[in-house]
Amino acid sequence: MSLINTAFEGLKRLYGHLSRVQRTVIVVTLAMMLMALVLPSSNQAPPGMTRVSLPLSVDDSEFQGFSAEKSDDEEPKGHLYYVVAKGDTLSKIFENLGVPQATLYQLLEADVNVLALDTIQPGHKLEFQFDEKERLTRFTFRSGLTYMVDFTRGEKDDFEFVEHIEKGQHRSEVFVGTVQGNLHLSMQNAGTSLAEAYTVSNVLKTRMNFRKDLRAGDQFQLVISRQYVKGQYTGNSKIEGFRYLGKRRTLEIYNFDGNFFDEKGRSLEKAFQRIPLKKRYRISSNFNPRRRHPVTKAIRPHNGTDFATPMGTPVLAAGDGVVTRVIRHRYAGLYIQIQHGRKYRTRYLHLKKAYVRKGQKVSRGQKIALSGNSGRSTGPHLHYEFHINNRPVNAMKAKIPEVKTIASKHRKKFKAMVKTLTARMETFAKAQQDELQQAQRDAG
Ligand SMILES: [Zn+2]
Known part of the structure; x- marks a missing residue:
């Protein structure tokens, strides 16, 4: 105080x-x-427009090459560059430059198809081209190094547009580091961006308990493919491979066709198997939210799917998650509930034996129990429930992210990729190690 x-x-x-x-x-x-x-922002900017920037700053060099279609012999007269800064609106920029608001609305009309001008932010670049009557004939919007929309006044006096997305060059880079403190910081110390570190840890945490499994000095290796435009890193990147070589845990992640897999080709995405059993069993009772009691006729929804599993059939976790309940219930019998992230939840009822405790992390396909006939049950079976946002859904039909494993025809390609990436990471780690030892010898 x-x-x-x-x-x-x-x-x-x-x-x-x-x-x-x-x-x-x-x-x-x-x-x-x-x-x-x-004041609500709608009072400050016309609808559909985002508040943006300030002073008129000319930065020709930054635009070299970006106006690819601009011929060199063209007069630069009537050309204006503007870098969006903090605190201005698109309409304010146009006003300051003396461009009629009507022209801006014409542009926004064309922009409805791309909605690029909606996302205008400090640092974005605008390019204006006027004719001898000071009429705007061309307007170019550029965000970052890779995205550009080019508006040109057409024959009917309205604007036509072309969207350009720069592909740039992708460079595959290797990073090796050791855990000191938290994983994000350790990865950034090894040269990755925070975004890249997050991508990795999000996949990792489905399989690892950071508090338990992370040890100071554990080594990690990465191969990241980064996008460059004119030698500048655009911030777009793809994690190609990651290896965690820890004292307690070893884990490998590989990107194949945009999805993450472990070294054996098993999906590391948050996915579910449709049926929490090793094989299909006859469904003795379907999911039915309108089911009526045979005698009272009252609605007694059947919130799950019943499988006619013999006593002692292994029950598997449908997806990665945390066990939130292992309870012996009067009617449900011994049952398990697993929470899979915030959105999904599964329940397994009438069990004979549970192999997991409350609070335990489980992974997809892990044996969690043996099916039984406990509670109020007419015979041995597994009652299985799938909830989306706290509502039970038909697990056999609901849209759920299902398991992706690498198709057998792609196996060879995947294995070759893993081998190449692993070799690169190992070589890099070894070189780094040798360098370190040499430095220590020189110092000693
Ligand atoms: Zn049931």
Whole structure:
């Protein structure tokens, strides 16, 4: 409290030293900041437009090559470049440049097909081309290094557009590091971006318990394919391979056709198997939310699917998750509930024996129980429930992310890829190790 008071007193004294003009500026700025907080953004910008930027800054060099269609002999006269900065709107930019609002609306009409101008942000680049009557004939929007939309005034006086997406060059890079502190920081120390570190840890955490499995000094290796445009990293990248070589855990991740798999070709995505059993059993009772009681005729929904499993049939976790319940219930019998992320939940009823405890992490396909006949049951079976957003759905028909395994025809290609990536990571790690030892010898 005293700290705040001291700061406030300091500010008051400082304010006292300011000139009248300075004070006015401060008051007006504060008032504007307050208004910006209070007023909804729709009061500040026309609908469909995002608030953006400030001063007119010309940066020709940045645009070299981006106006690929611009011929070199063309007069630069009537050309204007604008870098979007903080605090301005698209309409304000047009106003400052003396471009009629009607022209802006024509552009926005064309933009409805791409919605590029909706996402205008500080740092984005605008390019204007006017004719001798100062009419806007061409307008180019560029975000980042890879995306550009080119609007040209057509014959009917409206604007036509062409979208350009720069492919750039992809460079595959190897990174090797050791765990010191948390994984994100350790990966960034090894040269990855925070986004890349997150991508990896999101896949990893489906299989690893960071608190238990991570040890200081554990080694990790990565191959990342990064996109470059004119030698500049665009921020777009793809994790090609990752190996975690720990004292407690070893885990490998490989990207194949946009999906992550372990070294054996098993999917590492959050996926489910449709049936929580090793093989198909006869369905003795289907999911039926409108089922009526045979005697009372009251609606007694059957929120699950019953499989006619003999006593002691292994029951498997339908997906990766955390066991949230292992309960012996009067009617449901011994049952298990697993939470799979926030959205999905599964339940397994009438069990004979449970192999998991509450709070335990399980992975897809893991044996969690033996089926039985416990609780109120007319005979040995497994009652299986699948919930999406806390609502039971028909597990046999619901849209659920299903298991992807690498098709046998792609196996050879996958294995070859794993071999190549592993060799690259190992070579890099070895070179790094040799260098370190050499440095130590030199120092000693
Ligand atoms: Zn049932």
